[in-house]
Amino acid sequence: MISLKKRxxxxxxxxxxxxxxxxxxxVITLMISGGATPPNPFNIGIGTLGGLGDWLAIGLAFGLxxxxxxxxxxxxxxCHINPAVTLGLWxxxxxxxxxxxxxxxxxxxxxxxxxxxxAASVGMQAVTVxxxxxxxxxxxxxxxxxxxxxxxxxxxxxMVIMGSAVDKRAAPGFAGIAIGFTVAGVIxxxxxxxxxxxxxxxxxxxxLADLILGGNNLWNYFPIYVIGPIVxxxxxxxxxxxxxxxxxxxxxxxxxxxxx
Amino acid sequence: MKCYMCALEGKDTDALxxxxxxxxxxxxxxLIHEKVEIWEGSFPFPSKKHEKPLPRFLCEWCYEAFxxx
Numbered sequence: 317m318i319s320l321k322k323r324x325x326x327x328x329x330x331x332x333x334x335x336x337x338x339x340x341x342x343v344i345t346l347m348i349s350g351g352a353t354p355p356n357p358f359n360i361g362i363g364t365l366g367g368l369g370d371w372l373a374i375g376l377a378f379g380l381x382x383x384x385x386x387x388x389x390x391x392x393x394x395c396h397i398n399p400a401v402t403l404g405l406w407x408x409x410x411x412x413x414x415x416x417x418x419x420x421x422x423x424x425x426x427x428x429x430x431x432x433x434x435a436a437s438v439g440m441q442a443v444t445v446x447x448x449x450x451x452x453x454x455x456x457x458x459x460x461x462x463x464x465x466x467x468x469x470x471x472x473x474x475m476v477i478m479g480s481a482v483d484k485r486a487a488p489g490f491a492g493i494a495i496g497f498t499v500a501g502v503i504x505x506x507x508x509x510x511x512x513x514x515x516x517x518x519x520x521x522x523x524l525a526d527l528i529l530g531g532n533n534l535w536n537y538f539p540i541y542v543i544g545p546i547v548x549x550x551x552x553x554x555x556x557x558x559x560x561x562x563x564x565x566x567x568x569x570x571x572x573x574x575x576x
Numbered sequence: 577m578k579c580y581m582c583a584l585e586g587k588d589t590d591a592l593x594x595x596x597x598x599x600x601x602x603x604x605x606x607l608i609h610e611k612v613e614i615w616e617g618s619f620p621f622p623s624k625k626h627e628k629p630l631p632r633f634l635c636e637w638c639y640e641a642f643x644x645x
Contacts (some may be wrong), residue, residue: 317622317623317624318622318623319626323622386619390618390619390620390622391617391618391622391623392618392622393614393622394621394622395619395620396620401620405620410621413622477620481619481620482620489617492619492625552585
């Protein structure tokens with residue numbers, strides 16, 4: 317197997333691109349719509365240009381990046397690029413305990429570097445106007461509602477990972493496409509509810525860079541993006557294992573099946 | 577079975593192996609013993625290399641094709 321050091325680097329690079337391209341798309345959308353008057357408080361600028369199409373564009377930036385990263389580094393590190401995915405696999409004993417912390421640290425570092433790199437690429441407007449793509453609950457969305465939404469979004473993501481990649485019965489080679497589509501779809505719908513993190517690292521990077529570069533301090537929202545994704549991913553992993561496991565047939569049932 | 581490559585050179589030599597790709601009989605001078613690394617597993621798990629590579633006997637033609645990808 318490839319050494320943990322190299323897999324650490326692969327996870328770091330993968331999460332870097334996820335945040336640079338994905339969260340970067342949110343920043344650019346906010347910068348493009350800067351100056352336009354949003355029609356209601358639920359609209360912060362993303363949606364001003366093309367309605368839900370704005371979120372589809374951001375979702376596709378994330379989804380397409382996830383797809384290509386799965387094909388690029390999936391065989392090296394597993395391309396989790398998401399602490400919730402790492403923990404979901406670990407909880408169901410599919411990932412070794414001693415590698416969980418290094419993977420999560422790599423993901424957090426990669427996401428943080430990406431946010432600083434995006435600010436360096438675009439300038440301070442990326443922080444002041446775009447907030448570096450940081451996720452927060454939208455107008456009228458409560459703390460627990462936001463956690464629920466993140467649970468549901470990450471549940472679907474993990475369910476698709478389990479069904480299209482972990483399950484040996486899955487059609488080989490299609491996981492990247494299925495997971496990329498899932499990410500894009502989830503972000504399109506829940507983007508304007510919680511910002512659609514479904515990944516604690518994806519929120520950590522922009523939060524840290526915003527704080528250091530003089531943007532908003534949003535850390536009071538961070539528990540939403542830790543609890544929601546982790547609960548969603550772990551739940552999905554256990555439930556998928558349960559629903560996909562073969563039932564043990566008792567002797568009478570075996571005889572009945574043979575007679576049919 | 578005779579070595580097909582030797583036959584092309586006008587020699588009559590017994591074959592020692594069969595090319596795993598095309599099935600050609602080949603003698604010890606014409607066979608190529610290739611050890612292919614086998615990697616198992618992919619997303620969301622890192623790939624693992626099998627301890628033992630897969631041994632393969634190939635003829636020169638198939639070996640060239642194999643090397644060129």
